[in-house]
Amino acid sequence: MKDDRQKSSIVGWSGLIWALVFLMNPDIGIFDILPDFIGYILFCVSIAKIANIDDRVNEARGLLQKMLYVGIAKFLALFVIFGLLPPTDRSVGMLLFAFVFTVFELVYLLPAIVKLTDGIIYLSVRHEGTAAYTPSVRTIKHGYKRTITEKVRRLSIIFVIAKAICRTLPEFASLTEQTFDGTARSSLYLYTDLFRALAIIVELVFMLIWFILTVRYIKLIKRDIVFIGNLEQQYDAEIRSKPDRPARRAIKAAFFCFGAAVILTPDLYFDGINILPDTLSALSVILGLWIVRKFIKGWQKVTVIASVYAAVSAVALFLDYKFRFEFYPESILRDIKAYNLYAAYCGVRGVSELVFVVLVFALLWIIMKNIITGHTGFVAVGALDQSEKIRVLHEELSKRLIIPAVFAGLSALTDIVSMFLINTADFVWLIEFLVSALFAFFMIRLMMGIDEQIEYKYMLA
Missing domain, CATH: 1.20.200 (Fumarase C; Chain A, domain 2)
Incomplete structure (x- = not known):
């Protein structure tokens, strides 16, 4: 039993779950209730050992480390908006920062998801893994076969894009805040909070679907004892030695x-x-x-x-x-x-x-x-x-x-x-x-x- 626990330590399973908790919460502009950078820290630590034995996972980890700095910068940008900008410029500042950070997240996160799932598939082929190739139930009913890993990858990409859109789109209402004479106000800007609330509802739908499926996927990989054991043996041979x-x-x-x-x-x-x-x-x-x-x-x-x-x-x-x-x-x-x-x-x-x-x-x-x-x-x-x-x-x-x-x-x-x-x-x-x-x-x-x-x-x- 002790040996089994040591083998499973090749991945920080609980750290992965907590990382998902920090990453799944909806954003309001750049305001993040549970800071994303904490989730990226947990994720990078959890996959650190596997990153040492596969270049694809290591490249994904490198991209997630860059997202760590983006998350910290996003957190500090709140200080700039509410501490340095005058109240009249805060809405435009929120739009500017939300758009910039969204671009960074898409540039780093989408390749990270692809590289990470490619790494899991590659390691499964080399180390007799079967869980990563489990067919999706829905695709079996439709007569063609897609693995659970491919489904998680596709859903993760959709979730990241949806979260980026829902974070940024409501902030564009700030562009209609004032007319050229600086006095009249557009009725569209007055509904910014409503747009944000609707965006959060949409985010919550994607968030729950993504979180539930990804947690199931992690548990499925964790139960692949032969695969995890072989990974542990490779880690012992290549890294610990x-x-x-x-x-x-x-x-x-x-x-x-x-x-x-x-x-x-x-x-x-x-x-x-x-x-x-x-x-x-x-x-x-x-x-x-x-x-x-x-x-x-x-x-x-x-x-x-x-x-x-x-x-x-x-x-x-x-x-x-x-x-x-x-x-x-x-x-x-x-x-x-x-x-x-x-x-x-x-x-x-x-x-x-x-x-x-x-x-x-x-x-x-x-x-x-x-x-x-x-x-x-x-x-x-x-x-x-x-x-x-x-x-x-x-x-x-x-x-x-x-x-x-x-x-x-x-x-x-x-x-x-x-x-x-x-x-x-x-x-x-x-x-x-x-x-x-x-x-x-x-x-x-x-x-x-x-x-x-x-x-x-x-x-x-």
Whole structure:
């Protein structure tokens, strides 16, 4: 019985069910009661092991990981709509974001569904699976044969398209909100809530049909004991006996997150508002650390630092937005309330920049250093001693940690200086942006160099 449970662990069955729960709920524009990105996290984790033994499933997982970022961006877009946009522009903003995110979802989700089901069919052929080829009852009655996998794929595609249409279509009523003179209002816009309610009803119909059939399909695959057992045996032979493979994939995924984090580091202002919040950078680092946690020592310490940075930068972001909406930079020398608010912002932002420097140093000398020493080098061939060559390589890679650290410190310094020169030299933010861009460039270059050495090591293994 214990062995059977271990075999079934090739797939996170309960995680899949919970993922469907988070993904099936209807959207209102971009408002999502149960955040989709949580569902994508659960789904990616649940199929992680199978992704290691089949390229099709792995490609599907990669697309779902991209949907994770789309889901997070959709969640954060609510803050932009209700926190930054004036009330008169919120309806159009909802339409714009709903349309953009719908395009991203269709581009990523539809191929992911096809690749995932193709992977299941391929694995079933190779490993004596029968459940994936179970005929659909309805098609048998009509005299032709379609498998349950094909039916689930077709229904999933229909569900995704229907959900996209129902999410976006009601928001087009916002285009009739005002006429050219800015006074008259169209009666069509007044029924936006009714259109949304009708869309939700339609979504619920598709949602229930899709959810019930997909859950039945998952249970059917789970009961295919021979198929699951053979998958477990292949995983033991290809992955557990070669622990470097999941480590390499985890490091690649973590580098992707770290790369996104450093790209989000430069402060880019639009109408006085930073449209690249540092909190997003911190969250990307935390996600990357979580992905690589099984293969790198010291990730807990860096995660704590990144969490502190996320919290402090969020407070700084709030104070910055509050000041920008209530005062002007010139008000600092004229209004005591503006002065106190800006002083509080400068204090919190200064602490945030110091924590940022600590985070970068920890990321470089704990995480990157561990990756360099643990996953780069040369594989010994015969009686040849490669220790000296490995030591030289590690020293060379470790020296590359210095340049990103220097630019991280300069970025923090110029950011602090720009706060105090806001009324005398407001161009300093441009210097800070350029320094931060150089930090991002050298950080990405460092990770590309490390990744190249990782591939070189295991290519010769």
